[in-house]
Amino acid sequence: MRITHLPIDGPVLIRPKILADARGYFMETFKDGWFRDTIADVAFVQDNQALSVQAGTIRGLHYQADPMPQGKLIRCVSGAIFDVAVDIRPGSVTFGQWVGANLTADGAEQMWVPEGFLHGYCALTDGAVVFYKVTAPYSASHDRGIAFDDPDIAIDWPVSPGEAIVSEKDRAQPSLASLVRS
Template sequence: MPEVRELELDGVLEIVPAKFADERGFFSETYNAAAFAAAGITLDFVQDNHSLSVPAGTVRGLHFQTPPFAQDKLVRVVRGAIFDVAVDIRVGSPTFGRWVGVELSAREWNQLLVPKGFAHGFMTLEPETEVVYKVTALYSREHDRAIRFDDPTIGIPWPEGFTPLLSPKDRAAPLLAEVETGFRYEETST
């Protein structure tokens, strides 16, 4: 059973799968639908993605897909380390524009669950960092969006000591105020 930690933004979770090590190495179930369901996480993942970022300081994000191709993401690092961020982009949410960040690493073996309605991005903290993540909707170029990683209204204090390296798409990304996210906050009462 994985350890599940609630973070400051509703629905964003840090998950630490069990890891069984011996002199040969280790074994870990990084995702088990039954164990996740027992922890209250019932998502249908349909695609796995894997990225390699060679230099430390590589920034990927802030990315999201609009409905009906919105994606929940389960992010983990298999080599190296990242500062991983989720930003609430649900218009009308009491936490709209707020962010939460966690250092994910192969060493700590932790994961971040980023729900629909949140933009996601990360900065690599080590060279040759590999990130693997599961998503609940297939990639759709028409629904793919980005927000500037350094949007001052969001105010993410990215790790210091790195020169951010971005793709042309991410360098040209608009500010959150200039983006129609496609997400509306709906408060649910119990």
């Protein structure tokens, strides 16, 4: 597997080696020892999968509050997404800054989003399926979010906020400034 460090310390893009021939392909998508030694010494406790029926669907920006923060290892297993991580680590020099990458089923790219980051993505294709591993189980009482279209973060989504397909919950999320004040 090859890793690309992104402009913000923490999130990493991972590209597996794909062995392809006339029959199809084979790839290793996760190796615990390699991940712990190379990326982060964490244990994954839950796998999740989500389908976005239409291109332009945005999910996020989400995180889990202490004491249940989640690191996420995200990959797109059908179609393509634009995946985003936003730094919300207290005292970080890159607080409020974001990084993004296209994740595709064909390329098999994965993004590691550690604890202390918001996560969200936009479906680039109809029928985009996202699979991700998390380091803490889902906890509804710790589930939090920030507005995907917060101008203080200014994510360059591949769809305008007015055209984005977004849940009512995600449209009603507070601003990053409210997180700083809390």
